[in-house]
């Protein structure tokens with residue numbers, strides 16, 4: 178088959194690769210119809226994620242048609258259309274039973290950090306991803322959701338990650354009626370978090386970024402006010418002013434380890450790699466949120482450790498919530514929002530490329546050029 | 559905002575009650591409806607590196623890129639270091655760099671005969687000219 182292959186930092190190619198096989202009785206093989214590129218893929222693309230092996234295939238947001246099923250699979254048949262959560266979960270372990278699918282302990286032998294994730298380095302289990310013609314999907318009766326007949330693949334594609342992640346980000350903020358919510362980052366995840374904040378009862382939603390097209394998207398698509406980092410030299414004060422000097426009730430970090438905005442964090446974390454990336458967005462969240470407020474983190478950070486102002490957080494009495502999204506738990510609820518037009522995932526897709534042009538798609542999405550918000554690959558065009 | 563003071567975003571406030579939020583409470587106790595096994599069978603191929611501190615590999619894992627060559631040795635070493643130590647992660651990042659280097663070198667191996675031929679040609683020609 179043809180598949181995207183990692184060859185080193187800033188270098189991905191589309192090459193021939195053996196077709197995936199059923200390796201466990203609960204696997205299915207999916208013929209991929211759509212595979213999105215995620216902000217998380219950029220961390221891999223930049224060589225920021227430990228144990229990213231040359232020759233592996235990225236892609237954890239995909240839809241497809243079942244091609245082959247393992248002998249124990251019961252709920253899925255060849256020909257079924259599926260949308261697949263980025264977490265690989267067994268459904269039966271201590272964590273899955275509690276609904277913490279992102280913490281499943283049956284799918285990642287490498288560490289005790291997270292569940293297996295498709296196409297996301299050996300740090301999350303070493304599975305190949307969906308930016309390919311075919312992909313192996315383990316525990317096919319647990320994670321994947323059947324795509325309803327009346328919906329097209331692109332309508333539900335972002336239920337694989339971005340919609341649940343953005344929604345969970347807002348939900349973890351424990352937003353109460355009337356709260357002021359700030360969202361750092363207007364990538365796909367931040368945009369969904371901002372839109373979800375309204376659904377959860379916020380009275381004011383403010384989104385922060387430095388990319389013109391994305392700020393306009395935040396206004397149009399998410400109905401948010403915006404703070405433009407190209408003009409605002411002191412984002413912490415600007416955020417604090419939002420609630421009479423107190424700061425927002427909830428601040429959501431939808432940026433993660435490759436945040437810009439601090440020369441020393443960029444030098445130490447992103448260039449010299451003495452820390453796993455920059456944590457400046459987290460600094461801003463902690464400093465700007467009101468005392469007793471909540472910081473919700475979905476932007477990805479990696480091991481082993483970042484410098485964060487924990488003393489400020491402690492003294493202010495903040496609540497922290499954070500997670501790799503528990504995608505499966507949110508799919509049915511968010512499907513209703515998609516149907517009703519309250520979360521228009523499809524509307525976030527700005528660019529489509531055939532799989533063969535995946536390297537160009539990475540460059541474009543990485544540069545955030547040409548108004549790009551969400552980039553989708555079409556493998557079997 | 560409209561005149562009632564509510565924001566006119568479609569569905570604003572619709573998930574206001576914690577009881578309708580899918581992730582509340584954070585830990586629910588209900589078995590997954592799709593799951594139908596107790597402990598899944600072990601995936602056949604046992605090549606992954608055992609998770610340090612835990613007794614056995616998970617029943618399912620990826621097998622796409624087993625560790626190989628020098629980068630593989632460094633990665634194996636890394637997984638012997640507990641994950642709470644920075645050394646584990648530094649070794650893994652070093653393994654990544656080596657992996658890229660190994661592949662670049664391997665991709666360049668075909669250059670070797672060409673280089674040898676060119677060098678031989680150069681030596682031959684310069685000898686001939688000296689005569």
Ligand SMILES: NC(=O)c1ccc[n+]([C@@H]2O[C@H](COP(=O)([O-])OP(=O)(O)OC[C@H]3O[C@@H](n4cnc5c(N)ncnc54)[C@H](O)[C@@H]3O)[C@@H](O)[C@H]2O)c1
Nearest residue numbers: 216217362364365366432433436437438475476477501502
């Ligand atoms: N927790 C999860 O389950 C989960 C799932 C998906 C994505 N993520 C993570 O969420 C983050 C966002 O994903 P995305 O797809 O939207 O990525 P993205 O790269 O498209 O967007 C990130 C945005 O942040 C902006 N930004 C950079 N520095 C900033 C700063 N200091 N303040 C405010 N904005 C800043 C960038 O301009 C960009 O628009 C990534 O770290 C990704 O890995 C987490």
Ligand SMILES: [Zn+2]
Nearest residue numbers: 215217238338
């Ligand atoms: Zn993603």
Ligand SMILES: [Zn+2]
Nearest residue numbers: 267270273281
């Ligand atoms: Zn599990």
